[in-house]
Amino acid sequence: MAAGDLLTRRVAGYPEAEPPWPLNVFATTGVGMMYALTNCTLYTGFEVLTDHALLIDGAYIRAILPPADLPVECDRFDLQGLQVSPGFIDLQLNGCGGVMFNDAIATSTLDTMHQTNLRSGTTNFLPTLITTSDADMQAAIAVVRHYRQQPPNGVLGLHFEGPYLNPQRKGIHNGAYVRPPEATMVAAIAAAGPDIVKLVTLAPEAVSPETIRTLCDAGITVSAGHTNATYDQALAGFEQGVTLVTHLFNAMSPWQSRQPGTVGAAFNYPDIYAGIIADGHHVHFASIALAHKLKGDKLFLVTDATPPAGTTLDSFVIGGQPVYYRDGKCVSAEGTLGGSALTMAASCSPPLYRLQPGRASVIL
Numbered sequence: 001m002a003a004g005d006l007l008t009r010r011v012a013g014y015p016e017a018e019p020p021w022p023l024n025v026f027a028t029t030g031v032g033m034m035y036a037l038t039n040c041t042l043y044t045g046f047e048v049l050t051d052h053a054l055l056i057d058g059a060y061i062r063a064i065l066p067p068a069d070l071p072v073e074c075d076r077f078d079l080q081g082l083q084v085s086p087g088f089i090d091l092q093l094n095g096c097g098g099v100m101f102n103d104a105i106a107t108s109t110l111d112t113m114h115q116t117n118l119r120s121g122t123t124n125f126l127p128t129l130i131t132t133s134d135a136d137m138q139a140a141i142a143v144v145r146h147y148r149q150q151p152p153n154g155v156l157g158l159h160f161e162g163p164y165l166n167p168q169r170k171g172i173h174n175g176a177y178v179r180p181p182e183a184t185m186v187a188a189i190a191a192a193g194p195d196i197v198k199l200v201t202l203a204p205e206a207v208s209p210e211t212i213r214t215l216c217d218a219g220i221t222v223s224a225g226h227t228n229a230t231y232d233q234a235l236a237g238f239e240q241g242v243t244l245v246t247h248l249f250n251a252m253s254p255w256q257s258r259q260p261g262t263v264g265a266a267f268n269y270p271d272i273y274a275g276i277i278a279d280g281h282h283v284h285f286a287s288i289a290l291a292h293k294l295k296g297d298k299l300f301l302v303t304d305a306t307p308p309a310g311t312t313l314d315s316f317v318i319g320g321q322p323v324y325y326r327d328g329k330c331v332s333a334e335g336t337l338g339g340s341a342l343t344m345a346a347s348c349s350p351p352l353y354r355l356q357p358g359r360a361s362v363i364l
């Protein structure tokens with residue numbers, strides 16, 4: 001395809017699908033106004049280009065074009081074969097760089113997570129607060145509200161993973177705080193709105209339809225996770241407003257022949273999005289490939305990362321219990337997986353390619 005076709009292609013629903021495309025401001029610090037990145041592999045979101053340059057003007061991408069068509073006056077940076085892609089967005093990040101949001105609900109924690117993310121190509125994320133007290137949830141709302149008033153930063157809003165979960169599928173979450181929804185706290189989350197709270201993971205069978213509707217009506221995305229919902233209960237959740245499932249396969253009722261569960265419901269309903277942890281420990285790579293065949297672009301990578309990500313830490317604490325990082329896994333003393341040490345870039349690692357022989361690019 002000619003570069004001109006690429007530049008004029010419009011994506012439905014995306015008003016900024018034509019150049020110039022804005023860059024994150026923190027990505028341009030210290031760089032001159034007009035320059036080009038050359039000799040690189042470009043992932044555009046539509047295709048993979050190896051014979052094109054990226055023309056950047058200040059805080060905007062002006063064009064993707066053959067190097068011969070670059071303006072003569074612009075500076076050129078030879079990337080010597082490096083890969084260039086849009087920044088990763090991580091919708092489930094508990095911590096990284098040695099910090100855990102649950103342990104230190106503060107803007108300094110978000111700063112550390114953001115700076116750690118930038119080193120591996122993640123530009124935006126949802127700090128994820130796992131099951132904890134109402135007081136901690138209120139503190140997280142206040143911290144994110146304050147942080148988001150100080151651009152530029154990479155925080156798109158909060159992800160509350162819990163506490164309205166099914167105790168049978170709580171995983172590493174602290175069971176002492178897993179509880180049914182309480183109207184005042186649900187109202188506080190709804191009042192915060194989607195600028196502050198982007199995503200709430202709950203077990204649809206453990207909450208009332210009103211709880212899901214209250215959050216959805218406020219513009220907050222509701223995801224089914226840590227759930228033992230039957231197939232029918234999962235569908236009821238979808239009808240009430242659930243549009244996503246949290247870490248597909250993990251901490252949810254599995255797909256079985258006579259009991260399709262939450263996994264079967266997510267597979268059978270094409271509009272439902274699904275996050276997945278691609279570290280090879282939470283989900284077998286063959287299951288990831290199968291999920292991708294069934295869900296297509298509705299499947300997305302998350303890290304579910306914890307403090308060891310981006311560090312050499314070998315232990316940390318979740319909900320008061322120690323978790324050890326060994327052989328690529330984060331596990332409690334009982335062997336329960338407690339998040340990952342992944343980065344988004346590592347999620348696009350060679351094992352995923354090997355499942356798709358002949359394909360030149362990432363499969364997700």
Ligand SMILES: [Zn+2]
Nearest residue numbers: 161171247251
């Ligand atoms: Zn989880």
